[in-house]
Amino acid sequence: MSSRLKDVAARAGVSVRTVSNVVSGSASVAAETRQRVQEAIEELGYQPNLAARSLRAGRTGIIGLAIPELHSPYFGELAGLLVDEAQRRSWTVIIDQTRGDAEAERRLLTQSGGRVVDGLIISPWALDPAELAATAPAVPLVLLGERSPQEAADRVAVDNVAAADEATSHLIGLGRRRIAAIGLQPHLHNGTARLRTEGYRRALDRAGLPHPTAAQRPVAALHRADGARAMAELIDGPVAPDAVFAFSDELALGALHVAHERGLRVPEDLAIVGFDDIEDGRYSHPPLTTIAPDKQQIAERSLQCLADRIYSPGNDVPPQELFVPHRLVKRGTA
Amino acid sequence: MSSRLKDVAARAGVSVRTVSNVVSGSASVAAETRQRVQEAIEELGYQPNLAARSLRAGRTGIIGLAIPELHSPYFGELAGLLVDEAQRRSWTVIIDQTRGDAEAERRLLTQSGGRVVDGLIISPWALDPAELAATAPAVPLVLLGERSPQEAADRVAVDNVAAADEATSHLIGLGRRRIAAIGLQPHLHNGTARLRTEGYRRALDRAGLPHPTAAQRPVAALHRADGARAMAELIDGPVAPDAVFAFSDELALGALHVAHERGLRVPEDLAIVGFDDIEDGRYSHPPLTTIAPDKQQIAERSLQCLADRIYSPGNDVPPQELFVPHRLVKRGTA
DNA sequence: ATCGTTGAATGCAACGTTGCAATACCCTTT
DNA sequence: AAAGGGTATTGCAACGTTGCATTCAACGAT
Numbered sequence: 001m002s003s004r005l006k007d008v009a010a011r012a013g014v015s016v017r018t019v020s021n022v023v024s025g026s027a028s029v030a031a032e033t034r035q036r037v038q039e040a041i042e043e044l045g046y047q048p049n050l051a052a053r054s055l056r057a058g059r060t061g062i063i064g065l066a067i068p069e070l071h072s073p074y075f076g077e078l079a080g081l082l083v084d085e086a087q088r089r090s091w092t093v094i095i096d097q098t099r100g101d102a103e104a105e106r107r108l109l110t111q112s113g114g115r116v117v118d119g120l121i122i123s124p125w126a127l128d129p130a131e132l133a134a135t136a137p138a139v140p141l142v143l144l145g146e147r148s149p150q151e152a153a154d155r156v157a158v159d160n161v162a163a164a165d166e167a168t169s170h171l172i173g174l175g176r177r178r179i180a181a182i183g184l185q186p187h188l189h190n191g192t193a194r195l196r197t198e199g200y201r202r203a204l205d206r207a208g209l210p211h212p213t214a215a216q217r218p219v220a221a222l223h224r225a226d227g228a229r230a231m232a233e234l235i236d237g238p239v240a241p242d243a244v245f246a247f248s249d250e251l252a253l254g255a256l257h258v259a260h261e262r263g264l265r266v267p268e269d270l271a272i273v274g275f276d277d278i279e280d281g282r283y284s285h286p287p288l289t290t291i292a293p294d295k296q297q298i299a300e301r302s303l304q305c306l307a308d309r310i311y312s313p314g315n316d317v318p319p320q321e322l323f324v325p326h327r328l329v330k331r332g333t334a
Numbered sequence: 335m336s337s338r339l340k341d342v343a344a345r346a347g348v349s350v351r352t353v354s355n356v357v358s359g360s361a362s363v364a365a366e367t368r369q370r371v372q373e374a375i376e377e378l379g380y381q382p383n384l385a386a387r388s389l390r391a392g393r394t395g396i397i398g399l400a401i402p403e404l405h406s407p408y409f410g411e412l413a414g415l416l417v418d419e420a421q422r423r424s425w426t427v428i429i430d431q432t433r434g435d436a437e438a439e440r441r442l443l444t445q446s447g448g449r450v451v452d453g454l455i456i457s458p459w460a461l462d463p464a465e466l467a468a469t470a471p472a473v474p475l476v477l478l479g480e481r482s483p484q485e486a487a488d489r490v491a492v493d494n495v496a497a498a499d500e501a502t503s504h505l506i507g508l509g510r511r512r513i514a515a516i517g518l519q520p521h522l523h524n525g526t527a528r529l530r531t532e533g534y535r536r537a538l539d540r541a542g543l544p545h546p547t548a549a550q551r552p553v554a555a556l557h558r559a560d561g562a563r564a565m566a567e568l569i570d571g572p573v574a575p576d577a578v579f580a581f582s583d584e585l586a587l588g589a590l591h592v593a594h595e596r597g598l599r600v601p602e603d604l605a606i607v608g609f610d611d612i613e614d615g616r617y618s619h620p621p622l623t624t625i626a627p628d629k630q631q632i633a634e635r636s637l638q639c640l641a642d643r644i645y646s647p648g649n650d651v652p653p654q655e656l657f658v659p660h661r662l663v664k665r666g667t668a
Numbered sequence: 669a670t671c672g673t674t675g676a677a678t679g680c681a682a683c684g685t686t687g688c689a690a691t692a693c694c695c696t697t698t
Numbered sequence: 699a700a701a702g703g704g705t706a707t708t709g710c711a712a713c714g715t716t717g718c719a720t721t722c723a724a725c726g727a728t
Contacts, residue, residue, distance in 0.1 A: 005685070006684080016685085016709095018707060023685095028707095047446065070410055077405040080404040092428055094427070097414060116384050116426060224614070283591040285590070355677085362675060386714035386715040387714080390716050390717085391715090
């Protein structure tokens with residue numbers, strides 16, 4: 001079925017080494033010999049055995065991407081960009097789904113069960129930052145969006161505090177005074193929600209506006225259903241808000257859905273700002289105003305970080321923190 | 335840095351082979367020896383080298399999933415289920431994005447550039463069915479949703495003709511008479527759109543209703559934007575429809591968006607049925623009526639097909655066609 | 669006491685590839 | 699004619715693992 005260098009060599013009447021030279025293009029081979037070998041390769045349909053190549057090279061050419069949920073639009077879009085970018089560097093991407101499971105994240109970091117990847121891009125969700133910092137990763141690592149007490153690895157993220165501040169300030173600028181937040185995750189160690197909460201409060205403090213606990217709704221996950229539930233709680237609560245900053249577009253879309261159900265006009269009665277700029281948000285009714293992180297740059301810079309560490313393993317550059325730009329995209333909801 | 339069987343063996347004072355026996359658990363090892371080896375493994379943080387293992391075994395434990403677009407909600411959700419299911423079989427999944435590129439699909443089928451995966455699940459989009467049937471795949475193959483003249487590989491799909499018929503019949507049952515279709519893809523070789531068109535026409539024929547060409551809108555891709563464009567064309571066309579069957583939920587959501595923009599009431603003025611049952615559809619306004627394929631079963635049965643062929647390579651069972659169930663989910667748009 | 673049987677541990681070889689070093693050859697220069 | 703330099707090709711070894719066959723010891727049965 002599958003042929004090896006040896007078979008090609010026999011057919012072309014040259015040594016195994018020469019065929020290897022032709023395939024890799026590293027050493028010089030006479031034009032005529034190369035031609036003959038190429039023909040033999042074609043005829044036999046030779047494909048290099050990557051296992052053998054990896055064994056020799058100590059590298060697999062595969063990098064891992066670990067995200068909480070594949071079906072989340074934000075991570076779906078980001079994964080698409082990362083795969084494209086990896087292809088350009090002739091890397092293959094393995095995508096892992098952690099589902100917010102600490103054990104799954106731990107397993108990936110230590111690569112227990114076998115090291116398949118040359119590097120790992122992970123969006124930690126459940127893992128305690130302290131543990132994250134303490135765990136010696138088995139491979140070069142890029143963290144997406146997390147912030148640990150002392151950075152354990154390269155990190156690529158938007159400036160969540162500034163972005164949340166900007167979103168909230170936009171609502172304040174529209175004259176809103178009862179601005180709620182949806183998306184706190186006190187039960188998780190993930191730092192993103194905490195940072196966005198910080199930015200939200202900072203903007204309100206600066207404007208001299210209150211941020212009562214009842215207006216800051218925690219969620220179990222970042223799905224539409226969670227946003228819908230939180231919005232219903234807000235409407236039924238002591239002080240119905242005139243604006244909501246949702247920590248993800250999915251939450252925002254869930255909230256928008258409930259607002260419609262309850263007969264609220266958006267944005268007149270209720271303004272909404274989301275976060276992520278997922279494609280769905282452009283087609284909601286009305287289209288969603290949101291914070292748009294530069295996903296393309298997240299993809300590019302994450303891979304650049306990995307490449308730097310994979311190709312110069314000895315070089316112990318300290319972990320760096322990269323911020324990618326974001327911008328407020330004004331559409332219909334605020 | 336990373337230790338090998340040899341290192342563990344030296345530390346535990348046994349042979350390399352014995353350590354291998356402990357790790358694989360295949361041969362019998364004395365309890366005391368096993369204990370000692372386990373300790374050495376712990377102390378050294380030994381991880382098996384998968385490249386070496388694959389080289390020996392001739393299998394990588396990795397399967398490929400090739401889909402047109404990762405960020406599409408339908409494929410995102412499906413991919414999530416497939417990864418879960420693969421994990422249960424202790425397989426790793428590599429996800430490839432073909433972006434509707436025939437060359438990319440060809441490359442995956444032949445695994446040119448190196449065989450990484452033990453099997454491939456592919457949703458062919460651009461590749462000519464004839465070519466698909468003619469190409470000898472380099473690895474066991476499962477086709478998602480495609481239909482080629484003579485099946486070249488196992489296929490897992492919903493019965494698209496029946497499902498489209500059902501969707502259209504539902505609209506007819508609601509008393510609609512000018513039923514448009516959005517999502518034809520005459521430029522692509524992908525059979526899915528063709529099958530859904532067939533079901534759509536069949537239902538209309540049975541009811542004695544017309545299906546003028548102008549009411550059957552082709553699209554470049556299955557995105558919301560394409561659905562929006564097609565909907566605008568329909569409204570501005572000679573006969574504005576009172577119902578639309580969109581070949582994907584994304585198209586339907588784009589259409590819904592435009593309907594709102596143009597002041598049409600949904601479902602009163604315009605009924606809409608989508609296809610895929612993506613999560614967004616549950617949170618649109620109003621929520622989307624759609625055909626829901628059983629994605630869980632698609633995932634399970636695809637992997638079962640692969641497993642059968644990977645673990646009994648000689649066994650030349652002819653390609654089989656598996657249909658998974660679907661159902662019409664009535665929500666707010668029709 | 670001897671034999672066969674079982675359980676435990678081992679050595680050798682091979683999977684397919686590439687780095688290294690060596691060789692063989694031809695052509696140019698002195 | 700001999701030395702030197704370059705190009706083309708090759709053999710050997712090693713990457714880390716596991717299948718196979720073998721060895722060794724211990725034990726129960728004859």
